[in-house]
């Protein structure tokens with residue numbers, strides 16, 4: 001949405017040593033629409049230079065949270081700091097924001113649209129045009145440089161908007177559901193682009209309802225449901241909230257060894273399934289060997305981020321996420 005650009009009153013870029021530890025901070029944020037609390041008391045801190053994911057189902061409050069942090073909407077309660085500035089809009093030229101509702105002028109040529117978006121964030125048009133052409137060329141979209149937006153596929157137009165979001169080389173990039181509407185190849189390219197920006201020291205904050213992207217990309221995540229953060233930490237820490245599962249297959253179906261299996265063991269697809277015991281696997285292994293259970297296979301399965309999400313945000317929220325359309329359906 002090109003028009004989504006606040007009035008600019010740039011603050012000077014601080015020297016690297018003066019840069020804040022957190023690119024974005026929110027404390028006690030509340031945003032209500034009527035009596036509905038879309039953001040219901042959120043504390044968040046996005047470390048500078050990290051890739052940070054806000055993960056949650058539709059309606060969780062992700063967009064409202066991002067917009068509140070950016071200063072596009074004001075919270076009813078709480079405070080926020082963007083790149084060390086308590087008035088977020090003062091840092092607008094240092095920020096690239098890709099809103100969920102995409103939109104470009106259909107008659108504008110692809111490179112012009114990118115340069116125009118850069119100009120809205122203070123980049124001279126001439127420089128923007130040069131950069132835009134190079135970006136499209138490097139990305140394998142050289143054939144689309146001079147095409148009007150209306151002739152581009154939805155995914156290509158989205159890429160153009162993404163380039164317009166980053167052309168002015170912001171220090172903070174905020175992307176609202178950037179993967180939706182992209183096919184698998186372009187999702188991969190976007191992941192690579194996000195990693196490359198992070199390598200250059202840019203902070204990336206993105207929202208998603210697709211757990212795999214967050215799992216692959218993010219150093220830290222916040223799981224949001226019902227306007228609240230239910231978990232904050234690394235994807236690994238989210239997984240650690242759950243115990244690993246043991247999957248055991250035996251050649252012998254019964255025997256005294258069965259008493260060694262934990263009480264919560266269930267049978268699934270011809271295997272025994274149970275949570276890894278607190279004391280580890282060795283005592284159980286010994287009992288199985290002594291009892292001649294005939295171990296066919298035994299695996300310890302670490303929970304995935306999806307399992308952690310189910311446990312943290314609740315099965316209902318996870319089901320809602322699974323019901324989301326695939327990129328192809330989305331396109």
Ligand SMILES: Nc1ncnc2c1ncn2[C@@H]1O[C@H](COP(=O)(O)OP(=O)(O)OP(=O)(O)O)[C@@H](O)[C@H]1O
Nearest residue numbers: 033038056057058059060061062063064065100177
């Ligand atoms: N301007 C508004 N007026 C009234 N209700 C709103 C407004 N903006 C958001 N909401 C409501 O607040 C809740 C959170 O919306 P939000 O867009 O922040 O969620 P989200 O997690 O980004 O989900 P989605 O991915 O579907 O956009 C939703 O129930 C939504 O209907």
